[in-house]
Amino acid sequence: MDIEQLDTPVAIVDLEVLEENILRLQRHLDKFGIINRPHIKTHKIPEIAHMQINAGAVGITCQKLGEAEVMAQAGIDDIFIPYNIIGRSKLERLLNLSNRAKISVTADSDFTVQGLSQVMQGTGIELPVLVEFDSGLNRCGVQSPQEAAELAQLIDHLPRLHFAGLMTYPSNETVGPFVRETKKLLEPLGLKVEKVSGGGSPAAWQAQTFPEVTEHRAGMYVYGDLYGVKHGVSMLTQCALKVLATVVSRPTSGRGILDAGSKVLSSDTMGLDGFGLIVEYPDAIIYQLSEEHGHVDFSAHPRAPAIGERVTIIPNHVCAVSNLFNEIVGHRNNRVEVVWPVAARGMLR
């Protein structure tokens, strides 16, 4: 089947571009001896995770336990969950998962590490726990090397936990000083920072400029999107995922309405103008989204598309888009090769 025969809206992935994206980042990180642990939040598809591992990734990163469960079920055996796992239900699931795969996690508080230690009591597991620190995003993470060192000591002290290093998002110029200062505090105590896990697709290409970072987590690079193009992750031609949509209405000469709204393209602007780039009409602006309609100003083009014409959209934020689809269609040279269920979609817990 040709992609032209697919009904819209549909998310299609060019498999050749996908494979090249996976290889390109792997080669880059290999070149600098940085371990690659891609974040599956972008694709949520076990088959793509296997492609990343087959290309050289050490394992994967999942943000949610439910995503990790789907990936473990699909045979992936090295999973990092850089999230504070809290509460009895999730801790018990973490224990079960740790019996099936090599799981590591992060923490940024005593509360989190106490819970992790307690649930692992009576098992033979030594759960690797990395301390999350804040590199300026103001999200999670300890605020100072002193806090990091104290939490590392608590992890080292508590039964069934293993202090495995430091983690942050994103990698940037603050990481080096923070890591060096933390090591200075821990080394006299005999505590080793085995790994430093950094992240971000834009930062991935500069990963070598942060020599303290031993492992990198990138997610979005695998598909690419307009935000990534703006921030140097990839070129437009390297965007693997696109949305095919149909013009369903042309109420005025300049306005066209697409069958793709916020439930397809998401409302994430990522600081960009509009809600995606229409490949065939690059000067058109998707200026507004209703839930099931994309509102487009085609007036910059001499000819607006006719009703029934199909267009190809590169989204602003591909992670949010793939999370809205139940399946993704993989094609090669426009021939449909595979339909992947987005198996870890909606695994919110």
Added chain:
Amino acid sequence: MDIEQLDTPVAIVDLEVLEENILRLQRHLDKFGIINRPHIKTHKIPEIAHMQINAGAVGITCQKLGEAEVMAQAGIDDIFIPYNIIGRSKLERLLNLSNRAKISVTADSDFTVQGLSQVMQGTGIELPVLVEFDSGLNRCGVQSPQEAAELAQLIDHLPRLHFAGLMTYPSNETVGPFVRETKKLLEPLGLKVEKVSGGGSPAAWQAQTFPEVTEHRAGMYVYGDLYGVKHGVSMLTQCALKVLATVVSRPTSGRGILDAGSKVLSSDTMGLDGFGLIVEYPDAIIYQLSEEHGHVDFSAHPRAPAIGERVTIIPNHVCAVSNLFNEIVGHRNNRVEVVWPVAARGMLR
């Protein structure tokens, strides 16, 4: 089970509030003799659609054919799809659906109605088609009564189609003049505007002020949200759907991080500040969302919640939130009574 035992993030619906919301709107529309045809885009759950019909709704509204298929499969037999249905695949599905249930649609172009007529050739179906007109949203819809009248005549003229009236979104003060002018053009031709379908939850409570509107489509009223509270749809206590989340990090004294980000609360601000109201901390501001983290400023409160504490969030835009969950938990007085799959979620085509 008590809702306190549910793991987070989870979307819960207070069944008593839900039932009251359904009844309240039904009573209001009944009082003024306006037909109620609720839009299921908000809940996407067949069981709730049945509740709406049992309360007096004539049928339902779906925005996508795939949603209508799920609802028809669940036994709902009167479905309005106010969307331009275009392309062979969708037209064939529409034909199949029309053999199973009473289906009506809209169109705003010759292209759409020609397709509808062609696919119905050789059947005994007389597909009811309403003409969509633009009441100021600048989305789909013909732009003038003249265009509406011309399209109505084409529908009347084409085989297997029945001109069934006019449709717009939202209902407002422009509807009356538009409808009256269109009727003036059609009546001399012997063409009757049998129904006028208006829509919108905010407009639902003023539906009686648009006497030309014979039928109303409201979606969001069923759950309610902050946008609805701001626009008079319901009071805060009438918001049926809430998201339970857990504080997973407290990096600073004023900042708390929740396990609910844009993949739970959606990025829709709807023009409001922040991304939802935390019931227990009404002066806190969910000022930013990452995909799996909600960033909250609790500094307006003397005490910020501890790590592990659970909070209850009323979202800005409930239609987008329920679209992100695979299931919704219904409770009565905090006791879990039912777990509904969001069966029509992700039916994008």
